[in-house]
Structure formats: C-alpha cells, structure tokens
Amino acid sequence: MSFDYDLFVIGGGSGGVRAARVAAQGGAKVALAEEDRYGGTCVIRGCVPKKLMVFASEFPGAISDAQAYGWDVSLGAFDWGVFKTKLHAELDRLENVYRGILKNNGVESFDARAKVVGAHEVELSDGTRKSAKHILLAMGGRPVKPEMKGAEHAITSNEIFHLERLPKNMLILGGGYIACEFAGIMNGLGVDVTQYYRGAQILRGFDDEARGLVSEEMIENGVKLHLGTNILEMQKVDGGIRVISTNGHDEVFEQVMFATGRAPNTQDMGLEAVGVELGRNGKVLVDDYSQTKVPSIYAVGDVTDRVNLTPVAIREGMAFVETVFNGNPTQPDHELIPTAIFTQPEMGTVGLSEEEAREQEAIEVYCASFKPMQQSFAGRSNRVLMKLIVSQASRKVLGCHIVAPGAGEMIQLAGIAVKMGATKEDFDRTVAVHPTMSEELVTMKEPVRRA
Incomplete structure (x- = not known):
C-alpha cells in the first residue's frame, strides 16, 4: 500500500518539530500540521516568554544591590508596553526559526488542525485527508480552569x-x-x-x-x-x-x-475511534517506545503526560525516529532528569527528594543553608540551600537540590555527576571553586542527619 507520506506529525512544538526534522534528514517524506503557532507551549506561551519575564522582574533587586555596592543608580518605572512589544517580536522570530527548520529540511507544513480518522489517515480542518505510514501525535497540553462559579x-x-x-x-x-x-x-x-x-x-x-x-x-x-x-x-x-x-x-x-493544572490536547482528535487508548485526564497511553495500541500511531511530549518538559519531548521525538526509521529500538530515558523551577529564589533539582529516598533505603543527608556573599554584602537577608541525598550502602548521590540564584545553571552540571552515578566521595575529591555558592556541594563533610 502506498501512502502520501512516511510520517505525518500532528503538532508543531519542540517534540514534533524535532521528530519531523530528523526523520526528513534521514530521507523520509514528512508532513506536519499545526493549528496555532509553531514552537508550541515552550516557545510561544511557556518557557521562553516566562524566562524573559523572570529576567525583567529581577532588575529591581539588581538595582537595589547596585546601590549597596556604591553605584549611583535609581529604579525607574517599568514600561510593560515596551517589554511586551519586544517580547512578542522575539516570539515571532523564534516561530519563524521553527518554520524555517521544517522548510529547509523538506517537511511539508500545514497551518491547519489535523485529527486522526484512521490508523494511517488524518483529516485537516479544510476536509482534506492525508495518508501516512506512521502518525506521530505531538499536540502538547493546555492549562485548565477548575470548575467553580465565576x-x-x-x-x-x-x-x-x-x-x-x-x-x-x-x-x-x-x-x-x-x-x-x-x-x-x-x-x-x-x-x-x-x-x-x-x-x-x-x-x-x-x-x-x-x-x-x-x-x-x-x-x-x-x-x-x-x-x-x-x-x-x-x-x-x-x-x-x-x-x-x-x-x-x-x-x-x-x-x-x-x-x-494542565491537560493533554486530545479532545476531538478522533483517537479513541481508531483504537488509541486514552488514560486519566485524556493522556495518550503509550508503551516504552512511545507506541500506542495502534501500531502505526506514536505519541511524544506533553500529550502523553509522562515527564512534561521540553527537553524530554525532544528526546522522545529523537527516540521515536531512531526506533521507527533507523531500525534501532530506543526507549526515551526518563531517569534522573535535571529540572529548574524559575521561582524567586530559583530551585534546581535532580534525582530523589529526601522523602522519596528514605522510603527506599538508608540515607545520609548533607545540607548547608547560608547567606551568599553577594547578597549578604548588599544587606539582603536571603538564604540559599545546597543539599545532597546519599545512599548509605552504595555511597551514590541519589539526589541534589539547590535553592539559589542561578540554581538552574548549577543543577545542569550537577546533573551530569548524578547521572553518571557519582558517589559522595567523588564529590569530596573535587576541588572547590572559591568563592562560589556551589562550592558547598563539595565541602560538606558531615551529614546533618541519617534516615
């Protein structure tokens, strides 16, 4: 049986675009449909605009610190209109980058909603139907409101x-x-x-x-x-x-x-009618290789509600291509994923929390909380936290948790060590970079508690 495409991707976010691009680079004939804006939640209404807003919101503290350090500066008014105009110009630029990635790699794109009407067939919002040997669901998720009056x-x-x-x-x-x-x-x-x-x-x-x-x-x-x-x-x-x-x-x-809370974008997609099973909250149920109950249909990213992070969706998309188009069955790795929460203060985490770890084995907890030099000099009372969870038996670092300015940057690097299975003694053998906040990760000699 001949098909219009080797792969039809529904959803133009990070996971879908990556899978489409890599499959096309390998010689597959690929199409992608996106009903809204290319770039998905992360680029258009999530990680990227949020992080730019975080940057904007931190300047009052920076100005205050600058004054404490002797700079003759003052905080003026924040102009939301100026910031918003520049913000959306940047999002437009990034969307065009995503469109360019698809075009430059020979992926045919449709600015339309697509739903599944068969194991190998999708229908676009204009009624046009397209067939594909494989269909990849990458529709992402959406925020939901609680049911209440008003x-x-x-x-x-x-x-x-x-x-x-x-x-x-x-x-x-x-x-x-x-x-x-x-x-x-x-x-x-x-x-x-x-x-x-x-x-x-x-x-x-x-x-x-x-x-x-x-x-x-x-x-x-x-x-x-x-x-x-x-x-x-x-x-x-x-x-x-x-x-x-x-x-x-x-x-x-x-x-x-x-x-x-958020919910996967599976409403009115025709999935159950063709045999795709949906789970709690409408998530697409998949196996370890991102395959649904319908052999020709796969799903990656937030629509599966596994680990709802952009880099994870990209990894899942890559594993899908490796499995389906390269003949190398590959499971996406969902273990020991470093994560940053861009609160103020920022938090970075990888591995098990203290509570999770002590439920599974005997542990030691190494922890330091202190006023960092930069903020302390400026007269701020803010505190930071550096914490390691260590297995008593294997001495492996089971979890690392950081609350501090730049915690996201730090946890990316700490995550490499934890992923490699580094022990507490490996951390101890690492020479401290002084004076930094993160040196505490390699200078904590005695546990604050055992559990």
Whole structure:
C-alpha cells in the first residue's frame, strides 16, 4: 500500500518539530500540521516568554544591590508596553526559526488542525485527508480552569503574556511551579501579588526542605502566600473580580490567574475511534517506545503526560525516529532528569527528594543553608540551600537540590555527576571553586542527619 507520506506529525512544538526534522534528514517524506503557532507551549506561551519575564522582574533587586555596592543608580518605572512589544517580536522570530527548520529540511507544513480518522489517515480542518505510514501525535497540553462559579473571569498562563497593562494587584491560584514562578515574576514587576494554594506547602513533589525555603523567601520578597486556602466563588464587580475564599477573605482583585493544572490536547482528535487508548485526564497511553495500541500511531511530549518538559519531548521525538526509521529500538530515558523551577529564589533539582529516598533505603543527608556573599554584602537577608541525598550502602548521590540564584545553571552540571552515578566521595575529591555558592556541594563533610 502506498501512502502520501512516511510520517505525518500532528503538532508543531519542540517534540514534533524535532521528530519531523530528523526523520526528513534521514530521507523520509514528512508532513506536519499545526493549528496555532509553531514552537508550541515552550516557545510561544511557556518557557521562553516566562524566562524573559523572570529576567525583567529581577532588575529591581539588581538595582537595589547596585546601590549597596556604591553605584549611583535609581529604579525607574517599568514600561510593560515596551517589554511586551519586544517580547512578542522575539516570539515571532523564534516561530519563524521553527518554520524555517521544517522548510529547509523538506517537511511539508500545514497551518491547519489535523485529527486522526484512521490508523494511517488524518483529516485537516479544510476536509482534506492525508495518508501516512506512521502518525506521530505531538499536540502538547493546555492549562485548565477548575470548575467553580465565576471561573470564566480568570485568566491562565496562556493569557498572561497578552495583558494590555499590568494590574495593580492580582490573585494567583495554585501551588505548582507555574503558579509560583508567576507569583515571583509579577511581584518583581511591581504587582501586589496574593497566592492561594489549597495544600499545606507549595511545590508538592519536590524536596520538603527545598520547597520550604522557596516558600519562606517568596513571602520575604512580598508575595502574600496563603496556604490551605481555596476559592469558593468569583464575581465580576467594578474594579475587578470579587473573590470569596475558604479562609474567610472577601477581596477584590484586578486580575485572577489560575495555575491549577494542565491537560493533554486530545479532545476531538478522533483517537479513541481508531483504537488509541486514552488514560486519566485524556493522556495518550503509550508503551516504552512511545507506541500506542495502534501500531502505526506514536505519541511524544506533553500529550502523553509522562515527564512534561521540553527537553524530554525532544528526546522522545529523537527516540521515536531512531526506533521507527533507523531500525534501532530506543526507549526515551526518563531517569534522573535535571529540572529548574524559575521561582524567586530559583530551585534546581535532580534525582530523589529526601522523602522519596528514605522510603527506599538508608540515607545520609548533607545540607548547608547560608547567606551568599553577594547578597549578604548588599544587606539582603536571603538564604540559599545546597543539599545532597546519599545512599548509605552504595555511597551514590541519589539526589541534589539547590535553592539559589542561578540554581538552574548549577543543577545542569550537577546533573551530569548524578547521572553518571557519582558517589559522595567523588564529590569530596573535587576541588572547590572559591568563592562560589556551589562550592558547598563539595565541602560538606558531615551529614546533618541519617534516615
């Protein structure tokens, strides 16, 4: 049987574009359909614009530090309009880069929604049908709002990049990394930020000690964090949105943002009708090689809800091409993935948390918390954390957790050592780079506790 294409990719994000490009470079005839903007969540409405907003929001602290170091500088007003214009120009540039990657590698692109209508067939939004030997689902995910009265008045992380102006005050609902990152961003940009989270502590699933310090520092920086708190209902009123919460507060905010979870983009895609199984929250169920129950259909990235990180989606896309087009069955590696959370302060983590590790074996915990030299000299009270979780039996470093400026940069390098199976003694044998914050990772000689 002949097909229009060897591969048809649905979704123009990082995972889908990488798979399309690499397959095409290997000689496959490839097409890709994207209904919105090329670049996906990360480039258009996630990692990239968020990180640029983080940079913008950190300048007030930098100006304050500069004054403490003797510089005659002052903090002026932040012009959201100027920043937003430049931000979207950069996103346009990056989208064109993604389009160029596809074009330059001979991938045929369709600016259209595509859904699956058969094991080897997709239908575009104009009714055109295309056949392919293999179909790759790479539609990503989307933010979802909780079901409650007045939820339609709130925005999500998708809309925050498009605000006409910055609100004077806002409420962020949620305790995950997206909620906490934007609480820090908006606070740094001069917005009066309140954050509600229904749980006992933010950043559930991360190391307790690390997330506790992030929480303390966020509050110290001015975020009004209310734990054990949820919204009962919201009403549109003059001046903003009236929010009634479970802690008895009744307050009006100019803006409310939900960061309470995401869902895979599998609605109305025709997947179950052709035999693709969906799991909890609509995720595409795949095996270790990203293959669905339909042999010709694979899925990578957030649509599978495995590890929802851009570099992971890229790795999954590469493994897919290696498996299907290069005849080399390859499982994407989801173990020991370094991760950065761009809160303020920043957090970097790789491996097991202390809580996870002590559930599986006897461990030693090495930890140092201190005021870093740069901030201490400037009179800031901010603290940082360097933490290693070590197996008592094998001496391997099971986890590394950093809360500090530049934690993302540090954890990338620490992640190499942890991935290689470095022991505590390997860390100890490494000469410290002085004076740096990260030297604490190789100078902690005695455990603070054993479990």
